[in-house]
Amino acid sequence: MRPFLYERATSECAAVQLAASGAPAQFLAGGTTLIDLMKLDVLRPARLIDINGLAAGAAGLIEEREGALRLGALVDMAQAAEHPVVRRKFPVLADALRQAASQQVRNMASLGGNLLQRTRCPYYRDRSWPACNRRKPGSGCGALHGQNRGHAVLGVSDACIATYPGDLAVALVALDAVLEIIGADGARTMGAAELHRLPADTPHVETNLAPGQLIAAIRVPAGPWTRRSLYLKVRDRESYQFALASAAVALDLSDGMVRHARVGLGGVATIPWRATAAEDQLVGRRLDGELARATAEAAFAAARPARHNAFKLGLGKRTLERALLQAAQMEL
């Protein structure tokens, strides 16, 4: 780890003011991504601004306002996963959180930090690998022709095929969640789906957050589909592993016909993936096995596998298929 300056902020305002002045800074929440990558010498912030104090205010609260859910960015994963409103009215969020990481990590980790967790690509995480465009722009991609079982098949580029590893963000993009962003120049909102950028030629530019901007909260609108929602996560072992493939599904059904559908995919894409092609397939049709299959096909039509991850096409499709059929059978 390199030496860094440690500062503490007790309000959103103070946090962004601190971040706007002086050497480049990173906000420190649970540290389960940030400190880890600092120890590995992958992230080398000159300053850390500890924002855990913000949890005492609105950033630490879970509120329901006019049907919409507002999750403060410093709510920890465990707290959100266990919250009765989240569990009852937004089961896909509770599912995604409950199946993420371990109880110990969930106790430490914040929701804001969770969205901004970095890829688990081993060529990124170990700086002794010479090639990684995400870590060292222009150096090439170690994974493209290396070990890539865990890598993405959707949203990939020749510059980077790293999987976005998080679970929560997949559910959030499906539900059209909105982020409350605060910068030194004021507050604004941003769709959760706009947070992450496709790698394209610049995988090192990971998000559309400007330096020093703070995520204050996540707002999740309720819709007739949010109650009939779930998150299905497939992995080699039962728990404590990132997804090989996952699907966040929210459905509004009427007599078996799909009125609205929201579909997110995880473990298979470079960003939290909103599968709009799949949603288009579903709307206005009767959800049966055949439609689920066709939907899954559509969702992966543009997939581009590498050497070791070709199985993710089949796995991703079946995961989505299962998630759709399970959601259709949910008893509300």
Added chain:
Amino acid sequence: MGRPEPRVDGRLKVTGNARYASDFPVANPAHACLVTSAIAKGRIVSFDLDDARAVPGVLDILTHETVGNEVHEPKFFGSGGTASTIHRPLSSAQISHAGQIVAIVVADTYEAAREAAYRVRVTYEEEDAATTLDSDGVETLPATKVRKEHKNPRVGDAAAALRAAPVTIDAVYETPTQHHNAIELYATTCVWSGEQLTVYEPSQFVHALKHAMAEQLGIDAEDVRVISPYVGGAFGSKAAVTPRTALVAIAARRLNRPVKLVATRAQGFTIATYRAETRHRVRLGAQRDGKLTAYVHEGWEATSRLDDYLVGGTETTAHIYDVPNVSTRVNVVRTDRATPGFMRSPPEVPYVFALETALDELAEALDMDPIELRRINDTRNDPITGAPYTSRSLMACYDEASRAFGWRRRNLPPGSMRDGDWLVGWGCATAVYPTFMGAATARVRLARNGATRVEIAAHDLGTGAYTAIAQTAAERLGLPVAAVEVLLGDSALPAAPVAGGSNTTASCCNVVAKACDGIRRRLVRAAMRADRGPLRGRKPSSVNFVDRHIAGEDGAKVSLADAFDMLGAPMIEEYAHWLPHGMEPDALKKLHLGSAALTGGAMEDRIAAAFGAELVELRVNVYTGELRVPRIVGAFAAGRIVNPRTAHSQYVGGMIWGIASALHEQTELDRRVARYVNTDLAEYLIPVNADVPDVQAILVSEEDRLVNPLGIKGLGELANVGTAAALGNALYHATGRRIRKLPLRIEDVL
């Protein structure tokens, strides 16, 4: 002995008071951090150390330019030496495997050392590296070429028998690279006091480490002391001496200050040993009634260029079943990788996987229950030599495991059992581990008040050795376990064998019992000679030590304290050595020089092994291909069980290892550059609790009057043998698909 005593060190461990190597407080230590090679083959052209030196607190940076030939070339343990490899990092610019140590930064704090290590810049000249079994540039050699002592067991005419067999199997099996990943990292602290060196390092063989330091540093062995009272898991990785220790000693000597190294998890993948990948071609011939007529097994094992490490598992598999015609052959494949090393049941895990899977294929071909097939081919004698087993309870294990599992309800045809979205398969396999023993020495002191101290340089890797040894002494001396203090893991104590080959309980309990018997003899003699003593004139064999007394069969007794008074001494100290059956007479001398020689398994006049039967249920999700193991039952027989509680824990842990080796563990290689990729515990998968909901271990009773005086067989490496085959067989039973390559994964069944 035989009671499920709780671990005597349990409280120390759960309260954090057991001192592991890096916990020992030393005065004013400097901290070392390793820099490891980013390439697998080639040479270092230059270092740029300016940035690293500029980090405040940096004291020294060792490279091949500063160390050179300061470390003498050690002898490989496979050739009778102590070292995991003859490779000497920092002796030259040459790179012989990825992740080898290329520099060591020493600083006032761990943080400064680690930061500076990141700032060391190395320029390499890289050459193409040969990564694994079928890579370009590897060299394949028969094991007999590289190691003179290697034997390929054979008997009869297997080729002819195969040709004549009405039913045959011919298949290729593969097992992956795996790493031990003990929770305790590779740590070393070296402290010099004048000419004397003290090493704190988790070790499975403190005497070897002591002699290795003398050999590698050119100092007197009597000036070296190795302290390793607790080891946080080892599994073979802390037995042979790795290159790091001598380098840390040199760093400490240069600074004239204690130096402490705790390597990172990722570095642990390359600075020590690992289980190498293997390939097997197995051919079986059988009659229609299931009687085996031929067994042909050829194995290929990856190794390094420098050391001819090999496991040669046919030395186990050739002796298990009653086959009249056996032919085996083992090859090593030299790659540009680090030298592999022992990892829990080194030969058995890969070779038994191959054989036990092939047997399942044969059962399928014969339309026969796989347990029945094993019953038909059970034996009381070594099929290669004809020598008898000292004891063998394989079929008793199958019987008990089957009953507990409900095997009778199994449908024979594959794909015929289903539960909702899950295909269900039941599989079985044999677990086997040869019984090894080593020459050992021990000192036992008994005081008048019953306080007992046992001193032996054995090792407790978390397995329960402290407890088993305390129980042995307590029973021999008629004392409660709490009266016995056991000292282990210190090279200043009487020498004991390497904690390998699961020999510790057998070797150490026998020698400790022998020392106790020496004490008993002296006390008994005194009690029998004492005027007016209640035991006067008895035969020594007619008394026993019970409940702090020497007791005759008729109830007459003398308290220990009185016996001491009759003897006229406040305490007795006895030193004993023990040589197991079949051990060469110079074994003690070798032991004192740190040689890991063991005896056992298939010997000329007898064969000794522990057996078990493992039955598993595997479920395969019909949609997603997820593989889950809702239950596993293992029944094991390993002679006399000193402590059923710690034995049970070894069996349960072993089966969990087995599940891991079947479904989870694999070190992934980037084949382009011979480097490991998933070098942390988030990506190197092992089962979590949710993966092992129901693991049942049954202890099958077995009496062995031949194997050693106490009738003990090793069992620590028994239960992770066969599990992978049982799971692969269950996968076949669930799906009708035969996967011959580990680990079994979603992509194999989708």
